Amino acid sequence: MKILVTVKEVAAVDDEFEIDGLAIDDRYVTADLNEWDEYAVEAAVQIKEAHDDVEVVTATVGPSETDETIRQALAKGADRAIRVWDDALDDAGLLDPETKAEVLAAVAAEEDPDLVLTGVQSADDGFGATGVTLADKLDMEWGAVVNNLDLDLEAGVASVHRELEGGVEELTDIEIPAVLTIQTGINDPRYASLRGIRQAQSKELAEYSLADIGLDAAGIESPLEQTSLYEPETEGEATVFEGSPEETATELAELLAEKGVTS
Amino acid sequence: MSVLAIAEHRRGELRPVSLEQLAAGRELADELGGELHTAVIGGDVEAFGADLNREGVDTVHTVDIGEEFNHDVYTQVVTQLATELDPTVLLMPNSVNGLDYAPAVANRLDRPLVTDVVDIDAEDGLTATRELYGSKVETTIDVHADQAAVTIRPAEWPTVEADGDAAIEAFDATIDESAVKSTVKGFEEVGGGDIDITDADVLVSVGRGIEEEENLDIIHDLADALDATVSGSRPLIDNGWLAKDRQVGQSGKVVTPDVYIAIGISGAVQHVAGMKGSDTIVAINTDPNAPIFDIADYGIQDDLFEVVPALTEQFQ
Numbered sequence: 173m174k175i176l177v178t179v180k181e182v183a184a185v186d187d188e189f190e191i192d193g194l195a196i197d198d199r200y201v202t203a204d205l206n207e208w209d210e211y212a213v214e215a216a217v218q219i220k221e222a223h224d225d226v227e228v229v230t231a232t233v234g235p236s237e238t239d240e241t242i243r244q245a246l247a248k249g250a251d252r253a254i255r256v257w258d259d260a261l262d263d264a265g266l267l268d269p270e271t272k273a274e275v276l277a278a279v280a281a282e283e284d285p286d287l288v289l290t291g292v293q294s295a296d297d298g299f300g301a302t303g304v305t306l307a308d309k310l311d312m313e314w315g316a317v318v319n320n321l322d323l324d325l326e327a328g329v330a331s332v333h334r335e336l337e338g339g340v341e342e343l344t345d346i347e348i349p350a351v352l353t354i355q356t357g358i359n360d361p362r363y364a365s366l367r368g369i370r371q372a373q374s375k376e377l378a379e380y381s382l383a384d385i386g387l388d389a390a391g392i393e394s395p396l397e398q399t400s401l402y403e404p405e406t407e408g409e410a411t412v413f414e415g416s417p418e419e420t421a422t423e424l425a426e427l428l429a430e431k432g433v434t435s
Numbered sequence: 436m437s438v439l440a441i442a443e444h445r446r447g448e449l450r451p452v453s454l455e456q457l458a459a460g461r462e463l464a465d466e467l468g469g470e471l472h473t474a475v476i477g478g479d480v481e482a483f484g485a486d487l488n489r490e491g492v493d494t495v496h497t498v499d500i501g502e503e504f505n506h507d508v509y510t511q512v513v514t515q516l517a518t519e520l521d522p523t524v525l526l527m528p529n530s531v532n533g534l535d536y537a538p539a540v541a542n543r544l545d546r547p548l549v550t551d552v553v554d555i556d557a558e559d560g561l562t563a564t565r566e567l568y569g570s571k572v573e574t575t576i577d578v579h580a581d582q583a584a585v586t587i588r589p590a591e592w593p594t595v596e597a598d599g600d601a602a603i604e605a606f607d608a609t610i611d612e613s614a615v616k617s618t619v620k621g622f623e624e625v626g627g628g629d630i631d632i633t634d635a636d637v638l639v640s641v642g643r644g645i646e647e648e649e650n651l652d653i654i655h656d657l658a659d660a661l662d663a664t665v666s667g668s669r670p671l672i673d674n675g676w677l678a679k680d681r682q683v684g685q686s687g688k689v690v691t692p693d694v695y696i697a698i699g700i701s702g703a704v705q706h707v708a709g710m711k712g713s714d715t716i717v718a719i720n721t722d723p724n725a726p727i728f729d730i731a732d733y734g735i736q737d738d739l740f741e742v743v744p745a746l747t748e749q750f751q
Contacts (some may be wrong), residue, residue, distance in 0.1 A: 185568045186721035195532035196572070209450060265575065269538060296568055298558045299550045300529075304538035313616040314506070317534035333623070336445070336531050337685050340624045342504075343611065347616040355674035397577045404566070408717065408729040412736060420735045421745035427733060431694050431715055433661055434750075435636050 175216045176285035178276050178306070178395070179245055181238040182296040194401050201239075203265065204286045208291025212354040214361040215244045215321060216289050223325065227251050231279045233261065233272050237376060246372035247364035254279055258382040260389035262421035265296075268396045273305035278385040281309055287330070288351040292317050300353075304420045307351035319355040319431075350431040436469035439522035440515055442487055444478050445504065446622065449486055450529040451588070454594035459555065459587050459593070460526050461491035467523055470494065475499040476512050490597035491722045493747045496606040507615040507713060509536040512608040512639060514543045519606075522582070524557065524710045529586035529751020530623075531686075538661040541584035549576060569703050592706060602729075611719055617726065625679050630664065632681055637663035637694045640683055640710070643670040644720060654698065660750035666690065668706045684709035699739045702727025719743065 179205050189200035205213075213230065220226040228250045232242050235257050242253050256275050264271060280288060288307070293300035298317075307314035319341065320333035328348050333341040335355050346352070362371070382389045413420040436468035442453035457473060462687040470493040475483040480497035498512050513536065517525050524562040525544070528536040529551045531661070553573075554564035561578040563585065626727045632638060639658040645651060658665045667677040671682055683690050685705040695713035700706060702725055710716070711730055719739050720732035728734050735742050 179641075183568075185618070187724060194574075196568070204448055228530065269550075270542065271608065273538075273542075273607050283456055297565075297567075298567065299548075300534050300550055301538040301541075301550050305548070308510075308539040310458035310544040312537075313518070315533075316506075317531045317616065331620075334531065334535070335686050338682075338689065339625045339682070339687055340445075341477055341625060343620040343623060345618045345620060350616075352698055356669070360675070395578060395580045396549065398574055399562075399577050399580060400575045401567075401572055402574075403724075406729050408731065410728050410731040410734040412728075412734045417745045420737060421742055424733065424735060424742075425749035427717075428661070428694065432661070433694055 173221060173225065173253050173287070174229060174273075174283060174285045176280055176283055177209070177212050177216045177228060177230045177245065177250065178288065178290040178302070179230050179242065180204045180206045180294050181232070181234055181241040184295070191401055191403070194398050197246045201267070203241055205241050206291050206294045207400065208293055208354060208356055211356050211358050212289040212291050213245045213248055213250060214359045215354055217258050218359060219287075219323060220249065220378070228405065229254065229283055229285070231256070231276055233257065233267070235262070236379070242377065243332060243372045244364060245373045246377070247368040248362055250369065250373065253377045254380065256380045256382070256385060258389055260382060260392045263270045264392050264394045264424050266394055266396045266398045268394045269299045269301035271300050271392060271394050273309055275382070275385070275387065276306050277309040277347045277382075278387050280306070282385060286313070286349050287323075288349075289354055290351065292353045292355050303335045303351050303353035310351070313347050313350040314352065315344060315350065316353045317355050321358065360372070375381050391411065436467040437520065437522045438464045438467065438469065438471050438524045438526060439517060439520050440471070440473045440526040441528075442473055442475040442483065443504075443528045443532060444475065444483060449483055450528070451594055452530060452589040453487065455529065455589065455592040456526050456587060457487070457489050457492055458592040458593040463524050463555065468714060469523065469577045472496060472520055472522065474498060474516050476509055477503065488601045488603065489595040489599045490655045491595060492599045492601040495601045495603045497603065498606045498608050500608060500610065501617055504532050505615065505617065506532070506535045506539070508610060510543070511610055511614065512541045513540045516606060517544055517607050524561065524582070525584045527584065529588050533586050537584060537586050542731055544584065545655050546582050546584045547578055547580045548584045548586070549578060552565065552585050552587050553591050555585060555587070566704070568699065571724070588704070588708070606624050617696045629698055632666045632683065633690050635664035635690070635692050637661055637696070638666045638683070638690060638692045639663045639673060639696050639698065639701060640668065642668040642700030643705075645671070648674070648676045650740070653740070654749070657743055657747045660747045663696075665731050666705065668700050689698060697727050697731070698743060700727055701725045702730065
């Protein structure tokens with residue numbers, strides 16, 4: 173069996189930052205593997221460990237600078253990685269979920285996985301839509317926001333919990349092959365071992381252009397255009413206590429006492 | 436140039452976002468100079484349809500099929516509704532269920548999809564406002580297409596309360612059963628511990644800023660000193676440092692204590708959804724730009740590891 177995990181490198185932004193045009197100034201961002209995708213990778217590696225003959229392949233859409241981040245998934249147990257990039261993607265501007273899904277679908281068509289796992293959303297744009305779009309393009313079944321996964325390979329069914337709002341979970345049986353978008357908390361993602369990090373260096377990381385996966389670069393066009401980026405005006409009217417921790421704690425204690433909070 | 440908004444319901448209740456979409460949808464329809472349609476799929480469609488008949492709605496479409504949400508059914512029905520009604524903007528909720536069918540519908544209709552929109556304008560082409568990097572920045576996006584699919588963030592628009600005089604029409608959808616490949620078996624309430632954080636008068640709530648599980652001692656000490664209950668934001672529960680029934684937020688509990696003390700919590704929208712109704716909100720966080728300060732009544736912008744023990748001492 174083969175599991176494809178689609179992953180993304182995202183930028184974490186410092187508390188204090190500056191905006192440069194339509195992006196956060198590079199000096200204030202740190203690249204990392206998307207948190208949700210870490211849980212998806214862990215879910216795939218756990219399935220590999222529980223069954224015989226499971227291959228875990230990761231796929232990402234991103235430039236060569238993302239290789240180091242993508243290798244984190246290899247260090248945690250994925251077998252090989254695929255990275256797709258192209259000048260046409262660079263020029264397309266804001267990549268909408270449909271464009272990303274189109275690229276990932278071409279990879280998936282080549283790989284023919286039995287199960288596709290991905291994070292619910294990315295920590296940067298947070299569209300939360302690539303996984304389900306991908307499923308529909310592949311004519312696969314899907315499940316969004318999965319926080320519990322029990323795979324019955326013989327029956328060809330994934331029994332999942334979908335995390336709804338308000339502390340309610342939906343219990344659903346999904347026919348595989350399927351795309352599942354994985355929610356944080358579904359497992360406890362491992363840290364890469366030193367041995368894993370060493371091994372990751374020698375694992376295959378294939379780089380493809382759009383033409384390599386059978387897509388026409390001329391057909392890549394995002395319908396979404398980002399026109400501005402700004403810090404939202406704070407709506408806050410919080411009374412901020414100033415001073416040393418002892419001083420602010422004293423002021424807060426007085427306030428709490430006024431509100432009727434007592435020991 | 437119409438707008439079609441798809442309602443959401445669960446276990447017999449229409450969810451509030453269904454009525455918020457009517458506010459967003461009416462604004463858009465006015466800008467487009469067209470009608471506002473809304474549709475409800477499954478459950479007691481007669482009652483839901485009557486409930487959706489609010490001010491500004493031109494037509495309510497009821498689709499009597501199934502009881503609860505099933506994404507394969509919704510995907511087929513919404514695709515058929517949108518093909519029939521041909522709305523300029525197809526509105527859906529940016530909820531867990533909305534994100535389980537909206538991307539598939541947009542793909543089938545070949546419409547661009549913009550999700551988690553907090554503001555939208557159709558005056559001069561479609562422009563949507565979204566938040567990035569966990570609400571740190573906002574961005575505006577021009578949609579270069581004649582028709583689009585949009586999911587709107589819950590609780591950003593008011594619900595439309597006034598009654599309307601919409602036409603209520605039954606819509607006949609055709610379901611290809613062979614394409615329904617998932618089955619909802621039931622629902623489960625999470626938690627079930629002996630603590631009900633929704634009952635607490637004072638909550639000491641802790642977030643990612645606590646860094647390590649061992650550091651939670653100072654939080655428990657403060658809660659003991661204040662005779663308060665400990666709750667937390669999502670990362671604490673994901674890490675297994677607090678039980679699931681202690682989670683405040685969209686996927687956890689909605690709490691409305693007299694005093695909510697948010698410690699090391701940045702205030703992501705999912706968390707705020709669960710605590711913004713608290714009487715008094717106090718935030719302790721090193722990051723002065725943290726969104727939690729937007730809704731806090733009182734704040735301390737300093738290191739929680741110094742402030743929290745100092746505060747505990749005041750009550751001992």
